[in-house]
Amino acid sequence: MIKNSTSHYGSVSRALHWTIAVLIIIALALGLIGDNIERSADSAEFLQRLYSVHKTIGVTVLFLAIIRVVWAISQPKPAALHPDRTLETLAAETVHWALYAAMFVMPLSGWIMHAAETGFAPILWPFGQNLPFVPKSETVAHSAGFIHMLASYVLYASLAAHIMGALKHAIIDRDATLARMAHGKSAEPASGAKPAGWIHTVSAAATLAVFAAIIAIPFVTAKETSVAPAPVASAETAGEWQVQSGAIEFTVIQMGAEVTGQLPDWTASIDYDPTTGEGQTEVIIDTSTLSLGSVTDQAKGAEFFDTSNYQTAVFTADISRVDGTTHVANGTLTLVGETVPVELVFDLTVDGDQAQMTGSASLDRRDFGMGAGYTDEGTVGFAVIVDVTVTATR
Structure with missing residues (x-):
């Protein structure tokens, strides 16, 4: 029945x-x-x-x-x-x-x-x-x-x-x-x-x-x-420009889909002359605080960021104006013990003592020896896009 x-x-x-x-x-x-x-x-x-x-x-x-x-x-x-x-x-x-x-x-x-x-x-x-x-x-x-x-x-x-x-x-x-x-x-x-x-x-x-x-x-x-949230970024006293807020995000293709992670804990020292359009910057990132959704722990592991041995990444660069608000920061990124040349292209607007920038850089994880066992891009893509936003005061 x-x-x-x-x-x-x-x-x-x-x-x-x-x-x-x-x-x-x-x-x-x-x-x-x-x-x-x-x-x-x-x-x-x-x-x-x-x-x-x-x-x-x-x-x-x-x-x-x-x-x-x-x-x-x-x-x-x-x-x-x-x-x-x-x-x-x-x-x-x-x-x-x-x-x-x-x-x-x-x-x-x-x-x-x-x-x-x-x-x-x-x-x-x-x-x-x-x-x-x-x-x-x-x-x-x-x-x-x-x-x-x-x-x-x-x-x-x-x-x-x-x-x-x-x-x-x-x-x-x-x-x-x-x-x-x-x-x-x-x-x-x-x-x-x-x-x-x-x-x-x-x-x-x-x-x-x-x-x-x-x-x-x-x-x-x-x-x-819950506690009061930590500032997104803090500025080094040596810099002419003091960071008020900002974000560093990175995007990678995993299993055919974009996955975006965050690096929330970093400090920046910035010197920049709006008249000449030139300057220098040093950014120190605590990679142990990164987040990447469900694979955060794996990203922190020895195959990728290896945060148990390398907790800091450092980006040092010279800043120059290309045209109008378009700028470029040419320098090096030291990550998991490897130092690699990096070019960060960004848009910068300065209004008196206030400055805002948005930029991005394209990295190849293989240059840093990250994910060496993942030879197929169908699993983890080679390219990593880093997006940066900063608001600073002089």
């Missing part, structure tokens, strides 16, 4: 149950495998495929869960075979609620985390990479990722409890609880009793409280640990 009754599960409910169960187990296995594989050039392509499948399965589970809930609402639910066992029935109901909640919260938080990032491991067709009202934001991605992790713990626990409960019914109680979901066997409670009405309310409320806490924790902890 397709539909449920008070004594058995129909074929639609059983198909949805087992399909979702198999997909969840596969997704969990892929996630655990991926988390325990070392990030390197040799594993990059495999991890990209693994996480793409993991994410796609997660989104599939989300939509199947929606279908399952809609179907469950329209169908009668088979009665518990032992409603007189109050604590057991309460535990079973709570586990069911937790599983349903996890089937929504875990994949949705994962999708939000993915949408807030760019680049690594795209969700496969027909699902998209973005979600409405979800901005590209490392903060959003981090919060969603934390919720995703906490929801996974609930899913592990509730899934284990659900499986153990089913085995108990099959091996110890020797009743038809598992058989009703396995092949649609019909069975009624021997006593004809029904579970106490408060059980549904308490189990639902307990699950709601747990997941409300899971969703709230990232926001509460972020508020508690």
